[in-house]
Amino acid sequence: MGSQSKRALIQSRHPRMMDERILTRPSTAKEFDEQLVGALAALGKPEGFDIVLDAVLGPMFDPGWARLARGGRYIVYGAASMTPTGSLGGFDLWNWLTLAWR
Numbered sequence: 001m002g003s004q005s006k007r008a009l010i011q012s013r014h015p016r017m018m019d020e021r022i023l024t025r026p027s028t029a030k031e032f033d034e035q036l037v038g039a040l041a042a043l044g045k046p047e048g049f050d051i052v053l054d055a056v057l058g059p060m061f062d063p064g065w066a067r068l069a070r071g072g073r074y075i076v077y078g079a080a081s082m083t084p085t086g087s088l089g090g091f092d093l094w095n096w097l098t099l100a101w102r
Contacts, residue, residue, distance in 0.1 A: 026060070033063035040067065048072060 007022050023039060026032035040046055048069030054061065055078030068074055 029059055029063050032060050033066070036063055036067045045069070051075065053077065 004024060007024060010022055011017055023032075023035045026035060036049075040048065048067050049064075050069055050072050052064045052068055052072070052074045054064060054074065054076045057076050057078065065074060
């Protein structure tokens with residue numbers, strides 16, 4: 001997912017990559033879900049994605065989770081806003097619990 005300039009870079013390096021496989025930054029969760037459905041159709045995998053990589057863990061989480069195949073893996077590797085900041089004295093248990101719940 002990303003900007004049009006990132007799409008152009010990917011297509012310049014991988015010219016056979018289908019447009020439907022490169023998702024651009026959606027403005028709504030509904031738009032993201034529509035892009036995911038298109039990507040699954042292009043891949044011929046209506047059952048869902050085997051792996052979803054999520055660097056943000058925000059409002060776009062639900063569409064990615066909903067399009068995950070049974071037995072698939074949802075990997076969050078960002079979500080900096082949900083992790084504690086500062087020293088252990090500033091530890092925010094609520095953020096860790098929210099991250100674990102997701």
